[in-house]
Amino acid sequence: MKIAVVGTGFAGRTLAGGLAELGHQVVIGTRDVAQTLARTKPDVMGNVAYPVWAQTHGHIGLAPFAEAAEGADFFVNATSGAHSVEALTAAGARNLAGKVLLDVSNPLDFQNGFPPNLFVKDTDSLGEQIQRAFPEARVVKSLNTMVGNLFVTPKAVADGDTTVWVSGDDAEAKRTVTELLTQFGWSDVIDLGGIATARATEMMVQVRLLTMTSIGTPMFNFKIAR
Amino acid sequence: MKIAVVGTGFAGRTLAGGLAELGHQVVIGTRDVAQTLARTKPDVMGNVAYPVWAQTHGHIGLAPFAEAAEGADFFVNATSGAHSVEALTAAGARNLAGKVLLDVSNPLDFQNGFPPNLFVKDTDSLGEQIQRAFPEARVVKSLNTMVGNLFVTPKAVADGDTTVWVSGDDAEAKRTVTELLTQFGWSDVIDLGGIATARATEMMVQVRLLTMTSIGTPMFNFKIAR
Numbered sequence: 257m258k259i260a261v262v263g264t265g266f267a268g269r270t271l272a273g274g275l276a277e278l279g280h281q282v283v284i285g286t287r288d289v290a291q292t293l294a295r296t297k298p299d300v301m302g303n304v305a306y307p308v309w310a311q312t313h314g315h316i317g318l319a320p321f322a323e324a325a326e327g328a329d330f331f332v333n334a335t336s337g338a339h340s341v342e343a344l345t346a347a348g349a350r351n352l353a354g355k356v357l358l359d360v361s362n363p364l365d366f367q368n369g370f371p372p373n374l375f376v377k378d379t380d381s382l383g384e385q386i387q388r389a390f391p392e393a394r395v396v397k398s399l400n401t402m403v404g405n406l407f408v409t410p411k412a413v414a415d416g417d418t419t420v421w422v423s424g425d426d427a428e429a430k431r432t433v434t435e436l437l438t439q440f441g442w443s444d445v446i447d448l449g450g451i452a453t454a455r456a457t458e459m460m461v462q463v464r465l466l467t468m469t470s471i472g473t474p475m476f477n478f479k480i481a482r
Numbered sequence: 483m484k485i486a487v488v489g490t491g492f493a494g495r496t497l498a499g500g501l502a503e504l505g506h507q508v509v510i511g512t513r514d515v516a517q518t519l520a521r522t523k524p525d526v527m528g529n530v531a532y533p534v535w536a537q538t539h540g541h542i543g544l545a546p547f548a549e550a551a552e553g554a555d556f557f558v559n560a561t562s563g564a565h566s567v568e569a570l571t572a573a574g575a576r577n578l579a580g581k582v583l584l585d586v587s588n589p590l591d592f593q594n595g596f597p598p599n600l601f602v603k604d605t606d607s608l609g610e611q612i613q614r615a616f617p618e619a620r621v622v623k624s625l626n627t628m629v630g631n632l633f634v635t636p637k638a639v640a641d642g643d644t645t646v647w648v649s650g651d652d653a654e655a656k657r658t659v660t661e662l663l664t665q666f667g668w669s670d671v672i673d674l675g676g677i678a679t680a681r682a683t684e685m686m687v688q689v690r691l692l693t694m695t696s697i698g699t700p701m702f703n704f705k706i707a708r
Contacts, residue, residue: 313702368605371682373605374604378685379594413707413708417707421689446693446697447696448689449695453688453692454690455688456689456692457689458677458687459686461681461687462679466679466682467672470673470674470675471672475708476707477707477708478706478707479706480693480697480704481640481702481703482640482697482700482703482704
């Protein structure tokens with residue numbers, strides 16, 4: 257597939273790398289290519305600047321949102337939640353129409369510090385906001401319950417014996433995402449239902465981040481033990 | 483210890499039974515003893531009426547809230563979230579003063595059907611509401627992330643290899659609760675921090691209930707795999 261990954265941060269790069277390794281043609285979309293390529297400092301989590309990462313990922317393109325999106329068969333939203341709708345709007349509703357949009361974002365609000373609050377929750381979700389903003393896209397929420405390091409390498413924790421959830425209104429789109437997750441090595445994919453069930457997984461972010469603080473590492477994942 | 487369990491539902495009975503088995507003297511508090519003893523029908527989850535359960539648990543007392551609470555060393559709040567503050571008020575702030583209060587409730591709002599919404603979340607929690615209402619009690623939130631069947635028998639799922647979280651402002655109270663949890667068989671008890679971190683675990687209820695629907699059983703639990 258031709259895949260557009262919207263967002264140049266750690267989550268987007270990780271998925272771009274993993275999808276390219278599966279043989280897909282991947283372009284990362286950004287607001288301003290020159291600005292992205294001029295970055296030199298690591299981000300707040302200590303991840304290297306985009307150009308440093310790009311040196312070892314020359315097969316992955318970088319283009320303005322709309323150019324990356326044009327003709328793509330599959331989209332990933334890996335922007336920060338507060339800017340997701342804006343970035344996807346720049347990618348173009350027309351480009352998204354009919355396409356699967358894997359949304360890994362969370363509606364984080366850092367105004368009160370750590371742990372973040374959620375700018376939408378419980379009776380609505382960011383997944384639903386994106387689906388409403390782009391009614392012709394086929395939004396699937398997934399991977400938003402873990403640290404980005406695990407997205408494409410689930411075996412990095414507990415030999416991959418952990419859980420990932422999917423939410424979406426379009427059954428075929430969920431099958432496409434589940435197939436990709438399986439190719440990454442995910443073995444326990446739980447389908448929660450329609451995109452409204454993204455509320456449930458988005459509300460897990462506080463327990464994940466506080467658990468990280470308590471156990472002293474982000475390298476863990478939820479497993480539904482049964 | 484002399485223990486008062488506030489609430490006659492499945493969660494309260496299960497904890498009452500487990501605590502009595504550990505050798506504690508347990509009294510269950512209810513609003514109206516006569517009414518509780520007059521019940522004949524199973525609850526919405528199919529659990530037998532209180533008097534049926536009481537036939538095999540004659541060593542566990544039943545008393546009006548205030549009477550059950552009087553002189554108790556340790557409290558359990560196992561009422562439905564919407565009525566917790568009211569029930570604990572009836573138990574008496576004076577009785578609760580200085581005592582550990584294990585709160586296993588969730589702020590469920592079933593007005594919109596299933597899955598329930600939360601009547602408090604994200605920037606506040608039921609755990610904090612209870613702590614504010616009874617500032618002299620030492621509230622510890624725990625066990626609210628799983629089906630009641632596992633509270634005192636964690637080995638019923640994955641041979642007990644799953645996780646339980648604790649939140650509370652009082653370190654000694656958390657130690658007391660953690661000791662009881664360990665006696666029940668819990669091996670992975672994660673301390674999230676102060677009572678404000680109850681927000682994090684209370685917000686897990688939707689993913690738990692939707693997962694139950696998806697996998698077809700309530701007999702599972704979250705495990706932090708690392």
